[in-house]
Amino acid sequence: MEENVMVKVEHLYKNFGNETQVLKDVNLTVNKNEVIAILGPSGTGKSTLLRCLNYLTVPTKGIINIGGKKVDAAKHSKKDVVDLRKHSSMVFQGYNLFKNKTALENVMEALITVQNKPKEEARKIAMNYVAKVGMEDRKDYYPSKLSGGQQQRIAIARAMAVNPNVILFDEPTSALDPELVGEVLSTIKDLAKEGTTMILVTHEIGFAREVATRVLFMDDGKIVADGTPEEIIDNPEDERLQQFLNVITK
Amino acid sequence: MEEVQFFKVEYFLEVLPKIISKVNVTLELTIAATLFSLILGIFIAVVAYYKIPVIYQITRAYISVMRGTPIVSQLYFFYYGIALYSAVVRNMTPLVAVCVVMSLNEGAFMSESIRAALMSVDEGQKEAAYSLGMTNFQLVRRIIIPQAIRIALPPLFNDIINLTKMTSLAFMLGVPDIMGAAKIEGARTFRYFEIYAAVMFSYWLIIFVLGLIHKYLEKKCAEAY
Ligand SMILES: Nc1ncnc2c1ncn2[C@@H]1O[C@H](COP(=O)(O)OP(=O)(O)O)[C@@H](O)[C@H]1O
Numbered sequence: 129m130e131e132n133v134m135v136k137v138e139h140l141y142k143n144f145g146n147e148t149q150v151l152k153d154v155n156l157t158v159n160k161n162e163v164i165a166i167l168g169p170s171g172t173g174k175s176t177l178l179r180c181l182n183y184l185t186v187p188t189k190g191i192i193n194i195g196g197k198k199v200d201a202a203k204h205s206k207k208d209v210v211d212l213r214k215h216s217s218m219v220f221q222g223y224n225l226f227k228n229k230t231a232l233e234n235v236m237e238a239l240i241t242v243q244n245k246p247k248e249e250a251r252k253i254a255m256n257y258v259a260k261v262g263m264e265d266r267k268d269y270y271p272s273k274l275s276g277g278q279q280q281r282i283a284i285a286r287a288m289a290v291n292p293n294v295i296l297f298d299e300p301t302s303a304l305d306p307e308l309v310g311e312v313l314s315t316i317k318d319l320a321k322e323g324t325t326m327i328l329v330t331h332e333i334g335f336a337r338e339v340a341t342r343v344l345f346m347d348d349g350k351i352v353a354d355g356t357p358e359e360i361i362d363n364p365e366d367e368r369l370q371q372f373l374n375v376i377t378k
Numbered sequence: 379m380e381e382v383q384f385f386k387v388e389y390f391l392e393v394l395p396k397i398i399s400k401v402n403v404t405l406e407l408t409i410a411a412t413l414f415s416l417i418l419g420i421f422i423a424v425v426a427y428y429k430i431p432v433i434y435q436i437t438r439a440y441i442s443v444m445r446g447t448p449i450v451s452q453l454y455f456f457y458y459g460i461a462l463y464s465a466v467v468r469n470m471t472p473l474v475a476v477c478v479v480m481s482l483n484e485g486a487f488m489s490e491s492i493r494a495a496l497m498s499v500d501e502g503q504k505e506a507a508y509s510l511g512m513t514n515f516q517l518v519r520r521i522i523i524p525q526a527i528r529i530a531l532p533p534l535f536n537d538i539i540n541l542t543k544m545t546s547l548a549f550m551l552g553v554p555d556i557m558g559a560a561k562i563e564g565a566r567t568f569r570y571f572e573i574y575a576a577v578m579f580s581y582w583l584i585i586f587v588l589g590l591i592h593k594y595l596e597k598k599c600a601e602a603y
């Protein structure tokens with residue numbers, strides 16, 4: 129794989145049961161420093177695509193390659209899956225912080241368990257990222273004592289701290305109260321400015337136009353449009369994409 | 379004519395130490411049964427958590443029987459019924475037999491408390507752990523068990539309180555516990571009123587102390603995070 133290719137998806141299929149085909153031959157290459165925004169109506173397989181990338185959902189068919197770790201759905205071991213996951217991290221809609229750990233401990237956890245770093249070193253690294261998302265003063269709080277926006281910022285710090293090849297965001301602001309969306313978006317924007325490679329499923333069209341280097345439009349289990357924000361959002365050619373943008377920007 | 383006293387305080391105070399001196403039997407039985415039922419409860423809960431085929435169905439049936447029949451009938455079935463066909467049971471001392479039946483019974487209840495606690499850790503946290511590359515074992519040890527213990531402790535303590543009361547069954551097989559001492563004393567003086575008042579007082583005292591610990595744990599667990 130080329131040096132600066134971070135993610136490569138080849139002929140990815142996902143069926144649930146015999147009837148439901150959710151992903152139908154998805155192909156995608158993501159280069160280093162790219163910020164990919166994925167748009168699309170709900171139920172078209174955006175979450176499924178992200179979850180196949182780290183095998184939270186096991187693909188039916190296809191090859192995933194992240195940071196040089198290649199896993200073929202046809203023949204993969206448990207170890208392959210764990211190794212693949214070490215190359216990415218994920219920010220969820222519902223934050224999913226570990227409830228029995230403080231904000232700082234959440235960020236430290238994978239550094240200790242997955243990367244086998246000594247506790248002190250893990251703490252130092254984690255502190256750096258906690259500061260980056262502006263949460264130093266709340267670092268010793270448990271998730272239950274943090275607002276949704278604060279929890280999501282810690283979740284972002286947790287995802288960054290493992291130094292992944294790509295960070296996957298699945299609608300990171302959808303569960304937030306409107307007044308808390310801004311702080312999370314600006315945290316993600318800072319990441320994008322630093323050149324972090326990310327794939328971001330979002331309904332925030334304005335935000336996508338601002339931070340994304342490339343926008344994908346998914347419909348019915350396929351990527352039907354792929355281009356710059358100007359091409360996709362400002363001058364959409366695909367008819368379904370035009371419809372979608374009309375509905376969502378109303 | 380001698381005046382018949384309704385409640386003889388001196389006699390109550392005389393018999394109370396005799397009764398309380400048997401508290402150790404109750405406590406030993408409670409502690410041993412707690413230990414065994416915990417082990418059994420954890421085993422059944424893990425089977426249920428991973429829905430291990432065949433064993434899971436067996437444990438469900440087992441729990442259904444344990445919860446659906448009185449403990450006294452279980453004790454008699456075991457000690458008199460199974461003993462007919464099993465030399466192991468025949469050779470058991472009454473104390474051991476009671477301990478076994480209590481553990482089998484309470485293990486079924488504890489497994490439900492433990493299972494509920496394991497289930498209480500939401501899918502999202504597990505996915506977060508996996509997405510970072512944590513193994514299943516790391517997830518269980520560092521995320522699930524610490525959270526499950528906090529949830530399981532208060533109900534488990536209730537189960538332990540139940541066990542304490544259940545120990546009075548031992549007397550039915552002739553184990554000289556609190557109830558046994560009371561019977562001997564009753565045969566001598568016929569002052570059942572004071573004697574069983576002392577018995578109840580002794581149990582109440584043990585359970586009162588356990589109840590304090592229970593409250594403390596509940597408070598600690600609630601404020602942890
Ligand atoms: N675990 C599952 N079992 C069955 N169907 C599923 C499962 N997960 C998702 N789906 C189905 O797959 C389709 C795509 O879902 P999803 O990827 O969540 O879409 P999106 O994120 O674009 O809204 C939906 O029709 C959904 O019902």
Ligand SMILES: [Mg+2]
Nearest residue numbers: 174175176299
């Ligand atoms: Mg989704």
